[in-house]
Amino acid sequence: MSNRTLYQKLVDSHLVSRIDEQNVLLYVDLHLMNEYTSPQAFSALDARGRAVRRPHQQLAVVSHIIPTHAESPRVIRDEASYLQAQNLARNCERAGIRLLAANDPLQGIEHIVAPELGLIRPGMVVLCGDSHTTTYGALGALGFGIGTSEVEHVLATQTLVYRLAKTMRIDIDGALPYGTSSKDVVIWIISQIGAQGARGYAVEFGGSTIASLSAEARMTLCNMTVEAGARAALIPPDRTTFDYVRTHAKSLDEAAWQAALADWRELYSDADATFDAEYRFDAHAIAPFVTWGTSPDQAVAIDEPIPDEAAQATPEAAASLRRALDYMGLTASRSLAGTRIDRVFIGSCTNGRIEDLRVVANIVRGKRVAPGVRAMIVPGSGSVRRAAEREGLAKTLIDAGFEWREPGCSMCLAMNDDVLDAGERCASTTNRNFEGRQGRGGRTHLMSPAMAAAAAMTGCITDVRTLMGEAS
Known part of the structure; x- marks a missing residue:
């Protein structure tokens, strides 16, 4: 099938079944959790006598409630926050889920930790109970935030009942002006289209400006696209993407890497693909934004x-x-x-x-x-x-x-x-x-x-x- 957008290709490749014209059952490659959106989901599983279906496709991180002042070992002194961290640790231990707890050397914010551990790769569907999961579109993965009841569904089934998004294309061309960065780009875009300008859309970015950005700069862009109401943000994977993933995904041997590359090079919107909405901007109009x-x-x-x-x-x-x-x-x-x-x-x-x-x-x-x-x-x-x-x-x-x-x-x-x-x-x-x-x-x-x-x-x-x- 031709004339498909990158978003449609990612959805189709993870389609378990079609529920109706607007809703599908979507397979989830990786599910990330933090301490504040998961407790109710685990409690609901326990109440129903259900287990986590695929523990090794989950990763949990303590990040939101943790104090950051210099202290070794780190101690969470706030009683409510400590209870959240303890609940997460207990739930992960029971389910066999990897946890990066307060004093784990790899601990951090989920949307920074997951890419640097090589867990995010082009073509994946990645979910988390946090709206800034759109970050992963920087590496050609479909990432989006979910609610607590959806966290429960993913834990139990490794799938999600998913309402399809509309598609939007935003092209930006030209060299970024002196003193500007991808953070300026995304704040500028949001100021142009509005905080609800991409509501209900999966946004794909393209153009020479985007192609010139590093992988980490692209993460900043995709991270904040949700602030325009977007349900997802995507950048087609290219050499920059592949180099980043190769550096961080150390578990892939050469044969697996070459096989993956063959698939990832097909992750782009077809030339005759149509989008529900399109914007084209000139990077020369961008300045440092506040x-x-x-x-x-x-x-x-x-x-x-x-x-x-x-x-x-x-x-x-x-x-x-x-x-x-x-x-x-x-x-x-x-x-x-x-x-x-x-x-x-x-x-x-x-x-x-x-x-x-x-x-x-x-x-x-x-x-x-x-x-x-x-x-x-x-x-x-x-x-x-x-x-x-x-x-x-x-x-x-x-x-x-x-x-x-x-x-x-x-x-x-x-x-x-x-x-x-x-x-x-x-x-x-x-x-x-x-x-x-x-x-x-x-x-x-x-x-x-x-x-x-x-x-x-x-x-x-x-x-x-x-x-x-x-x-x-």
Whole structure:
């Protein structure tokens, strides 16, 4: 069958049965779990007297509730969080599921750990009880988040009742401008199409800009595509993908590798495939972007003013703008540049990879965190942390005045002890800037690692391009 999109090929290759025109039973290659979306699923299995069908196709990680301050061994002191971690450990031991617990050297955030362990490969279907499972589309895998009842179904059957998505193609062409990254690309896209602009769609990215991105930069892009409402994000696998997977999937011998490559090279949308929606953008329009509001689409280029009510298309949009600016303590029509910040957070499943830390270290080398600013670096995994220490990045960051933390989700969301106080303003490399996301009353500005590094050095939201000439 020709004229199929990559998304349709992935669904078809995992089709167990077709339920009706919109719903199918889908086979799941890998299921990832964390401590906060799995307890009810295991309890429901126990109540029904059912076992986990394929334990070796599961991986569990403690990541969201774990403290990240330097301590060895790490101890979860919050009683409710400790109970969650203990429940996960007990459930995994009973079911025979691999667990990366608090003091496992490979512990980290699931969306960073799984690719670096070589568990994510082109053509797979990967699920997790976390919306940013879209990350895996960077390697040509169909990944998406599921709810607790669906976690139970996957544990019991290794399948999922799945409602088909519509298809969207987003092409971006041209070289990325000076000072921009894939984080700027995705924030810019969301600002263009809206926080619901891809709702119900599986988004496939293409174009020369995407082809030029590293595998880790593509993970950042696919990770945040869910913030436009996308149900999945995909990039057709290419040489960049294959090189990344070859480096990390060490269990594949040469014969298995060549056989896999033969299959993976067929994972692309056919030339005559049609999409339900299509966009084409020019990369030259992209600049360093920063969010000003309380939704990822409320963002502007660092050299542009915050929009005003008159620019809004509807009264509802104008009201949303007013509420966001009131919460953020900002004024319409003014620039974000120069806005004082209290905290800097660099990490999360969006930007906690080794490439991100290299960028930050290059910008802050020989400089110091501005007085009055608390700046934290939280590596996305134990492997990232050790790599940064081997490369001397950790020393550069510590010398600059950053806190060098243990791996975890940390200040991405207020589920641990890394939180903002009410009114504190944070330059953050995370993926969501909702009200209270990083702490009740906390104000979050999403930006790239480079922009967050610039904010840490200057004490305010700053155009990183003004510092890049100073970086060695």
